[in-house]
Amino acid sequence: MPDESASMNPRDLEEAFSLFTAASRQLSDAYADLQQQVEFLxxxxxxxxxxxxxxxxxxxxxxxxxxxxxACLPAGVVELEADGTIFALNPAATELLAPLTVGENWHRFLSDKLQSTPVTDIWVYPRAQGALRLSMVESDMPEEDRRILLVHDLTASWALEQALTQHKRLASMGEMAAGLAHQLRTPLATALLYAGHLSRAELAEADRIKFGEKTTARLRHLETLIQNMLRFVRGQDMSLEPVGLVATVTEAAQTLQPQMDIRHLRLSLKLPEDEILILANRKELLGVILNLLDNAMLASVDDSEIGLSLERVGDNAFLRVSDAGCGMSAQVQARLFEPFFTTRKEGTGLGLAIVRNLITHWHGDVEVRSASGEGSVFTLRLPARRDPTNV
Missing domain, CATH: 1.20.5 (Single alpha-helices involved in coiled-coils or other helix-helix interfaces)
Structure with missing residues (x-):
């Protein structure tokens, strides 16, 4: 067998060795790169x-x-499944809503155990140790088919609010009682003084008649004070009925026209052709209009003009009484509707308080625009009935 190595050309061997060397170098370089990549990765x-x-x-x-x-949050947190099943409760929720536990149905617990209130999201939870007043608000959990219920205990704040309301009511009653006592004291003392004169044996008949009339006048003033007080207190207990504003305003204007004529006061009356119905008490509504007109007369000088206008705007009726009299300062306007506040010696201080009390009860409001020396404008807003035929 011939020797193949002896027969190979040295040049071919050299080229083969060069190729092997180059391939080995490439493999070495590739391995080095791979090793670097492995180290980097x-x-x-x-x-x-x-x-x-x-x-x-x-x-x-x-x-x-x-x-x-x-765990430390004082508010309760309840996690609900889509069907209302309790998924989780924090300790505060466990305490506030006991014996509610995980796995129960929240909607069933809500209907069986809790009582709704007129305030949205506020519920009462009756318990043997005392009822709780709870605020409960639900919100969805983003990207999850669950909801979060936040429960706040408002029992203490509600009790404080009720106590504060009671204290304010008692304070108002005390102020009213003190004001009424102040209003009654002067005419009562005057009446007692006149009555003491009547007991004198040497009193002339003419003087006896004079003191008797003055005593009667003071006693009637006392009766007026008491009646006004009762009207103020019981103003919200009267029955309501549909009342025609145009007819009532016309009657009030006719009632006071003779007194205006004596002082040469001109009444500028502007009324709509169609009747405007409101829900009120007719007798008291007439008294409200007469009160405003009487105040305008007292504030006006002789031979001046008093405005009385009525219009309907949408679902509201607006009644305005204006005068060009002395006007009022900002300090007087701030206290104008307070019970027993008056700037007149013979005033009771209850007229405008009664006006606001009644108008508020009829779901309206009253406002005044005035400035010293520029007159005053009183505006009453009252809801107008939609059906003018339903009288």
């Missing part, structure tokens, strides 16, 4: 693992803080 993986560990630790810490927050 290993470094990146370690960085990613480190970031992931930090994120997990941060999320674990956040989860612990949230769990601690829910």
């Amino acid at each position: 290993t470094t990146q993986l370690e960085i990613a693992n480190g970031n992931l560990r930090r994120e997990l630790e941060e999320k674990a810490a956040l989860s612990r803080r949230l769990a601690h927050l829910l």
Whole structure:
């Protein structure tokens, strides 16, 4: 068998060796590159693992803080499934809504145990140890088929609010009683003084008649004070009926026209052709209009003009009484509707208080625009009935 190595050309061997060397170099370079990539990827993986560990630790810490927050939160937190099943309760919710537990149906518990109130989202939970007044608001959990119910205990704040309301009511009653006592004291003392004169045997008949008339006048003034007080207190207990505003305003104007004529006061009357119906008490409504007109007369000088207008705007009727009299300062206007506040010596201080009390009860409001020396404008707004034929 012939020797193949002996027969190979040295040049071919040299080329083959060169090719082998080049291939070995390429393999070495490729291995080096691969080793560098492995080292780079290993470094990146370690960085990613480190970031992931930090994120997990941060999320674990956040989860612990949230769990601690829910445990310490004074408000109740209830997690609900889509069908209303209780999924989770924090300790406050467990205490407030006991014996509610996980797995129960919230809607059934709500209908069986809690009582609704006129205020939205406020419920009463009757319990043997005392009823709770709870605020409960639901909200959806983003991207989850669950809801969160937040429960706040308003029992203490509600009790404080009720006590404050009671104290304000008692304070108002005390102020009213003090004001009424002040109003009654002067005419009563005067009446007693005149009555003392009547007991004198040497009193002339003419003087006896004079003192008798003055005593009667003071006693009638006392009766007026008491009647006004009763009207103010019981103003919201009167029956209501549809009342024609145009007819009532016309009657009030006719009633006071003779007194205006004596002082040469001109009444500028502007009334709509169609009747305007409101829900009120006719007798008291007439008294309200007469009160405003009487005040305008007292504030006006002789031979001046008083305005009385009525119009309907949408679902409201507006009645305005204006005068060009002395007007009022801002300080007087601030107290104008207070019971027993008056700037007149013979005033009772209840007229405008009664006006506002009645107008408010009829779901309206009253406002005044005035300035010293520029007259005053009183405006009453009252809801007008939609059906003018339903009288």
